[in-house]
Structure formats: C-alpha cells, structure tokens
Amino acid sequence: MCGVVGIAGSSDVNLELYDALTILQHRGQDAAGMVTDSNGELHQCKGEGLVRDVFRRSHMLRLEGRFGVGHCRYPTAGSSGPAMAQPLYVNSPYGICIAHNGNLTNADELREHIFRTDLRHLNTDSDSEVLLNVFAHELQVRGKLEPTSEDIFASVSGVHKRCRGAYGVVGLIANYGMFAFRDPNGIRPLCFGVRHTDQGDEYAVVSESVVLDSLGFDLIRDLEPGEALFVDIKGNLHLKQCAENPQLSPCIFEHVYFARPDSIMDNISVYKCRLRMGEKLADKILREKPDHDIDVVIPIPDTSRVSSQALAERLGVKIREGFMKNRYIGRTFIMPGQKERKKSVRQKLNAVKLEFAGKNVLLVDDSIVRGTTSKEIIQMAREAGAKKVFMVSAAPGVRYPNVYGIDMPTTDELIAHGRTDDEVGDIIGADWIIYQDLDDLIASGTEGNPEVKRFDCSVFDGDYVTGDVDESYLNHIHAMRNDDAKHENKVNKDNKDNKKESVIGIHNNSVS
Numbered sequence: 056m057c058g059v060v061g062i063a064g065s066s067d068v069n070l071e072l073y074d075a076l077t078i079l080q081h082r083g084q085d086a087a088g089m090v091t092d093s094n095g096e097l098h099q100c101k102g103e104g105l106v107r108d109v110f111r112r113s114h115m116l117r118l119e120g121r122f123g124v125g126h127c128r129y130p131t132a133g134s135s136g137p138a139m140a141q142p143l144y145v146n147s148p149y150g151i152c153i154a155h156n157g158n159l160t161n162a163d164e165l166r167e168h169i170f171r172t173d174l175r176h177l178n179t180d181s182d183s184e185v186l187l188n189v190f191a192h193e194l195q196v197r198g199k200l201e202p203t204s205e206d207i208f209a210s211v212s213g214v215h216k217r218c219r220g221a222y223g224v225v226g227l228i229a230n231y232g233m234f235a236f237r238d239p240n241g242i243r244p245l246c247f248g249v250r251h252t253d254q255g256d257e258y259a260v261v262s263e264s265v266v267l268d269s270l271g272f273d274l275i276r277d278l279e280p281g282e283a284l285f286v287d288i289k290g291n292l293h294l295k296q297c298a299e300n301p302q303l304s305p306c307i308f309e310h311v312y313f314a315r316p317d318s319i320m321d322n323i324s325v326y327k328c329r330l331r332m333g334e335k336l337a338d339k340i341l342r343e344k345p346d347h348d349i350d351v352v353i354p355i356p357d358t359s360r361v362s363s364q365a366l367a368e369r370l371g372v373k374i375r376e377g378f379m380k381n382r383y384i385g386r387t388f389i390m391p392g393q394k395e396r397k398k399s400v401r402q403k404l405n406a407v408k409l410e411f412a413g414k415n416v417l418l419v420d421d422s423i424v425r426g427t428t429s430k431e432i433i434q435m436a437r438e439a440g441a442k443k444v445f446m447v448s449a450a451p452g453v454r455y456p457n458v459y460g461i462d463m464p465t466t467d468e469l470i471a472h473g474r475t476d477d478e479v480g481d482i483i484g485a486d487w488i489i490y491q492d493l494d495d496l497i498a499s500g501t502e503g504n505p506e507v508k509r510f511d512c513s514v515f516d517g518d519y520v521t522g523d524v525d526e527s528y529l530n531h532i533h534a535m536r537n538d539d540a541k542h543e544n545k546v547n548k549d550n551k552d553n554k555k556e557s558v559i560g561i562h563n564n565s566v567s
Contacts, residue, residue, distance in 0.1 A: 056313055056461050057141075057156040058082035059245075060261045061124040061225030063233045063286040065254035067091070069118035072125040075259075075266045076106045081315060082156075082262060083129030086140035090152045091120030095230030097150060101126075101140040122233050122288075124225045126154035130462060138179050142226070143187050145175075148195040149202065150229030155183040156262055157221035157243040157460040160523055163531075165189060165217065186222060190214050194228075202231055204285045204293040211236045211283040211297040219523050221306070221459035223278075225260050232287040235260040239298035240520050241280030242306050242459050242511050244320045248272035249292075258286050263318040277321050279303070304520040307510035308461060310500055311450045312358050312421050323503035326361055331499035332449045333365030333419075336491050340370065340447065343489060349445065350414040353377035355432060356404070358421040362449040366419060377410040377439075378432070400431040412440035422450040423479070423490075424463065426470030430483040437484075446485040451493045452476070455517040456532055458524055463514055465533040 058079025062068040072089045087109045088101020100114040106127060126141035142152040159165065162182035169175045169185065173192040177184050193213030197206045207228070214236070221242035225235045237245045247260045248267035259272045267274050278284060281298025305321050316326040340347060352374045354363035367374035381403050410416075416436055423429050429446060436444045452471030457463035466472050470479055471490075480488035493515050501507055513519045 056082055056129045057154075058127040058262045059124070059154040059156050059223060059225045060126075060259065060266060061154070061227075061233050061235055062122070062257070062259045063290060064121045064257045065252055065290070066121055067119055068121055068123040069115050071270055072118075072123050073106065073110055073115065075261060075270060076125045076127050078266050078269055079127050079262055080106055082313065083127040085130045086128040086137070087126065088128075088140045088142055088154075089118060089123055089125035090142045090144070090227060091118045091123035092227050092229055093120035095150075096120075097144070097152065097227070097229050099142070099144070099152075101137075101142070103137055103140060122227055122286075124152065124154045124227055124233065139181055141183060143181070143184050145187055145191045148191065149231060151187065151191050151194070151226060153183070153187045153190070153224050153226035155186055156223045156245075157238065158182055158458060159185060159218055159222065160220040160458055160521060160528065161218065162220075168217075182220075186214065186218060186224065187226075189217050190224075190226075193217075202228065204287065204295075207234050207285050208283050208293075208295040208297050215239050215281060215298045219521050221521075223262060230288060232285055233258075233260070234283065234285045235278065236283040236297065237278040237280055239281040239301045240304040240511070241277075241301070241321070242304060242520065244277070244305065244309060244314070246274060246277040246320075247284060248274045255290050256292070257290075258292055260284060263314055263320070265315050265318045268317070274319065302509070302520075303507055304509045304511050305507065306459060306461075307496065307500060307512050308422075308450075308457070308514060311496070313461070316361050321504060321507055323500055323507065328499050328503055329361035329449070330365040331502060332491060332496060333362035333367075334369050335495035335499060336362065336419075336447055336449055336489070337366040337369035339492060339495070340366075340489055344487070347417075347445075348415050348443070349417045351375050351377070351410060352417045352419060353410065353436075355418055355420045355428075356380040359419045359449060362421065363419040366447075372417070375407075375410045377407050377416070377436070378404045379407060380404055400428050401435075404432065404435065406435045406439040408439040410439075411436050414441055415443040415445070416441045417445045417447060418485075419447050419449065421448070422453055423448045423470060423483075424453050425468055426479065426483050429485075433484045443486045444484070446480065446483065446488045448488075448490045450496060451490050451515045452479065453514050455514050456529060456536070457514050458519060458528070458532060459511065459513070459521075461514075462536065465536050466529070467533075 060075040086103045087106045090099045102109045142154045144152040159182040175188045193210035222238045223243035223245035250257045250272045281301035283297045285293040310328045314325045352367040354360045454472045511520045
C-alpha cells in the first residue's frame with residue numbers, strides 16, 4: 056500500500072507535494088520521493104525513510120516546476136532499499152516518471168515479455184518498474200514526436216490489456232504534462248480535484264481526498280475503474296475511459312484499516328462506513344451475548360476508534376481511552392518479524408491502569424491479522440487489572456493473503472486461517488471473541504454508495520476479483536512474504552549496504 060499524488064499547477068508545486076506526502080504518510084513509511092517538471096527538465100529527490108527525513112531545504116530549492124508527482128512507499132512485492140523508492144523514471148520516450156500504488160499479479164510474465172519482445176532493461180524486481188516500462192513501450196510504438204492526449208489514452212489502453220492486478224498511477228511526461236490512471240477493477244483508490252486561481256485551473260490527483268481538502272482543492276470525483284486523466288502543459292484537462300470491461304471493485308480493507316477516516320473513497324465516507332461497522336458489530340454482540348457483562352469499551356488506537364464509539368453507543372456501555380499511544384512508533388502491521396512486532400506493541404501502547412482495574416473490558420480492534428498484537432494487548436489489559444477481557448474485530452477473520460498491494464502475511468501466518476473463532480480467542484487469551492460478519496462489513500460500505508455493487512474482500516473470502524490468482528501464485532507469494540524470507544532479504548540488504556559503506560570509506564580515506 057502506497058500513497059501517490061500528482062499536481063498540475065500554475066506555479067512551483069514542490070511545497071504542496073511535500074505537504075501532500077506528509078498527509079499520506081500513513082500509507083507508507085519505507086521511502087518517499089518526488090519529481091517536478093520545469094520546462095521539460097525533470098528534478099528528482101527520493102530516499103528511504105519518512106517524508107520529513109528524505110527532503111531537506113536544499114532539495115526543495117532545486118525541485119522547481121509547476122507539474123510534479125510524489126510517492127510514499129509501503130513495500131509489498133519486491134525488496135526494500137533506495138533503488139525501490141519512487142517515482143521511477145525512464146528516458147525513452149520523452150522522459151517519463153510514475154508513482155504507483157498497488158501490485159501486478161502477472162509481473163513475472165511481463166518481465167520476460169519486456170526483455171524479449173519490448174527489448175527493455177529492468178533494473179529492479181519492482182512491479183512498478185514493470186508497469187512503467189509497459190506504459191513507456193505502448194507510448195513509444197505510437198511513433199509520435201509530440202504525443203497527444205489520444206496517444207496517452209491509447210497507451211493506457213495497452214497497459215490495461217497487458218497488466219493484471221491493482222494499480223493507481225500518477226506520472227509525468229517531460230514538457231508534455233501529467234497523467235493518471237486506475238486499474239479496470241478500481242481496486243486501488245485514486246481521485247482528483249480542481250482549484251480555481253487567477254492564473255487558471257489547477258488539478259491534483261491523489262490516493263485520498265483528505266489531501267485535496269488540506270491543499271484547498273475541490274474534489275471532483277474518483278477516477279472510474281479503467282479511466283485515464285491527462286493535464287497537458289497548457290493546463291487543459293482530458294479524461295477518457297480506456298478499459299473494455301471496467302467493473303468497480305474497490306478494496307474494502309481501505310475502509311477497515313488503511314484510509315484516513317476523513318477521506319471519501321468512491322463516494323463513500325470512510326468515517327461513516329466505520330460508524331456503521333461499529334453499529335453492526337454491536338448488533339451481533341447483542342445477538343450472541345445478550346447477557347454480556349461488559350463494563351467498559353476500550354478501542355485499540357487508532358483505526359478502531361470510530362467503530363468503537365458507535366459500538367459503545369449502541370450497547371449503552373461507556374467508552375474510555377485505555378491505551379495511550381506513542382505516535383513515534385510505526386504501524387506494527389508491517390513489522391518484519393514476530394520478535395520485532397511483540398517488542399513494538401509494548402513500545403507503542405501503554406495501559407491506563409485505572410480504566411482496567413477490576414473491570415470486564417471489551418477491546419475493539421479494526422481487524423486481527425497475525426494475532427501477535429492482539430495477544431500482547433490482552434496480556435497488557437490483564438496485567439493492568441482487568442477481571443475479564445473480551446475482544447471484537449470490526450472486520451471478519453483475515454484468512455487469505457492480499458495480492459493487490461497490501462503486504463498481508465502468508466496463509467500459515469494468519470491466525471484465523473483454518474481455525475474457528477473460539478480457537479482464535481483461546482490463542483490470543485480472550486475470554487470470548489466476536490468477528491464482524493462479512494455481509495455486514497459489505498453493507499457498511501454499500502449503504503454509503505449503493506452503486507458500488509462489489510468490493511474486493513479477498514482477504515476475508517479468498518475470492519480474488521481479477522480472476523487470475525490460483526494456488527501456484529499464492530505459493531509464490533508465500534515464498535516471497537513469509538517471515539523467514541523477509542529476514543533473509545533484510546540480511547542480504549544489510550550486507551549490500553555494508554559493502555557500499557566500506558567502499559565509500561576507502562575512497563574517502565584515499566582522497567584525504
């Protein structure tokens with residue numbers, strides 16, 4: 056999962072790109088970058104780390120241009136490191152860079168085709184580089200010295216025909232303009248807005264509408280699945296549907312966990328969706344535990360807060376902040392190993408003992424993935440003096456890996472896979488556990504926009520909307536994503552970094 060932004064302005068956009076990336080920081084903390092276009096000259100800055108750590112004042116002074124794109128990276132497919140930071144660039148044709156959110160499910164097949172047929176070289180194992188080169192090739196075969204909007208839309212159509220999976224893309228073509236497009240299923244979010252100025256209309260394309268609010272843009276709408284956008288160098292907006300059979304199937308996990316509650320996605324308020332999730336979960340508690348003895352509802356910060364408020368109100372039980380969060384610790388969901396995740400939970404949260412002592416406590420989380428965090432938090436609640444600890448999840452049990460841009464654990468690392476709810480409750484140490492029903496989760500979204508007929512719920516039901524995910528592909532994902540593989544990748548990366556540092560050190564010594 057990543058955050059992307061593109062701005063076509065009437066003056067330098069570097070500071071607004073920076074602000075946009077800080078707003079999108081929750082979507083990725085591995086790396087960040089931006090590229091601006093100043094009269095056909097592209098300026099780039101990117102690196103590993105948080106947005107505030109990557110960009111310095113000296114960088115911002117050089118990032119001139121009234122067109123620009125930015126990216127904050129959350130690693131999924133591929134390895135981590137400086138070379139994986141986006142935006143990514145190719146110089147032919149014209150000079151193109153892209154920022155990509157999502158994951159291609161046929162990336163390996165495309166790599167072979169790009170090398171043998173398109174005669175292009177790939178420098179990383181990133182599926183984003185694959186997508187960039189597919190788009191560049193499709194544009195190059197148009198054979199135009201100066202591309203038009205129709206050339207760009209034809210190239211996006213070629214991408215849709217060749218690429219499978221999920222992708223929300225923003226990009227620049229040097230001295231020609233900014234483009235954006237969304238996969239034919241609309242799995243990953245992408246919306247655009249306008250800001251009226253004395254110099255003319257300015258446009259922004261972003262992963263989440265909250266960025267538009269903060270930067271003073273008016274939300275126009277979400278890009279339709281398969282739709283492409285192009286803002287030419289004169290500031291004219293062009294839109295076209297580029298897919299043959301688009302079908303909106305947005306990722307429902309955006310509403311469960313990833314998106315900010317003040318965003319609107321596919322005309323659904325994330326905030327109101329989470330309120331409905333809490334109400335429906337409360338109704339299930341009342342059905343299954345009518346004689347519950349819950350004294351207090353305590354949300355697990357931060358994503359479950361909205362659902363917890365609605366749940367507590369429906370149950371008629373008081374809600375309290377029982378855990379204080381250290382906001383300088385990253386999301387434990389993406390920690391690479393069990394030891395790191397367990398340690399991080401204790402660093403991230405601290406119990407307010409007065410809210411637990413002698414009480415029957417209902418803990419509310421947005422979802423339960425590995426169960427590591429839940430087990431630690433329940434233990435913390437008991438250590439703080441809770442008599443009983445109940446656990447509920449605003450989402451159903453996560454039983455299948457995600458293949459569309461979320462680094463979900465492999466099947467055997469998912470605590471709900473192959474287990475009953477009671478078995479999960481025993482493992483994490485809860486007195487009882489209740490999950491949201493999938494039908495209720497879906498209804499929480501569709502009640503916000505009845506035109507959304509289908510969500511991608513593959514992590515809950517194993518139904519992958521692109522129709523190309525089979526057991527062999529999931530086995531491949533398992534080999535790449537399990538904790539042992541991640542540990543090996545980390546060791547290899549550290550060794551490479553150490554070699555680079557030693558070479559640099561020798562060079563510096565020889566110079567001195």
